[in-house]
Amino acid sequence: MVDAYNKLKANKNEVTPNKPAITKTTEGVSKAINSTSTKTLYHYTNEKGLNGILESNELRPSLKANNPKDARYGNGQYLSDIVPETTKSTSLASKFIRVPNKYKYTHFVEIDVTELEVVKGRSGVYVIPNEGNLNVTGKIVRSGKVGK
Incomplete structure (x- = not known):
């Protein structure tokens, strides 16, 4: 598996082994985090969205041009550190979009972000x-249904 992993072409979306994760704050200060451990975050979606991610092995970006409210912290893929087993879909919707929509965030995909540039929005x-x-080929740790 390591050989196949190392054969990936280098681009900004692919993992490079032995490189520390970089986190940037909204002020632009960079720091290495847990360079020896795996860092994961969760992307929340509905069942249809989850199926699309799993089938394509791609996570689409939120773009300000398409919907400014979906990209409050800039263009890109949005994730969370909220663990899916500790919350409900309505709580996630209230936290993310300030509307308790029980259908919007029913499923999740956990992604290894160790080698990716991650910016904390809030x-x-x-x-x-x-x-x-x-x-996200090789970066999906697990996926499933949100539930508390």
Whole structure:
């Protein structure tokens, strides 16, 4: 598996082994985090969205041009550190979009972000700055239904 992993072409969306994760705050200060351990975050979606991610191995970006409210912290893929087993879909919707919509965030995909640039937008909200689809081949740790 390591050989196949190392054969991936290098681009900004693919993992490079032995490189520390970089986190940027909204002020632009970078720091290495847990360079020896895996860092994961969760992307929340509905069942249809989850199926699309699993089938394509891509996570589409939220773009300000398409919907400014979906990209409050810039263009990119939005994730959270909120663990899916500790919350309900309505709580997630209230936290993310301030509307308790029980159908919007029913499912999740946990993604290894160890080698990706991750920016913290606010508590519980992170973004991987990007305007294209994020290749998550080999980065999906698990997926499932949100539930408490």
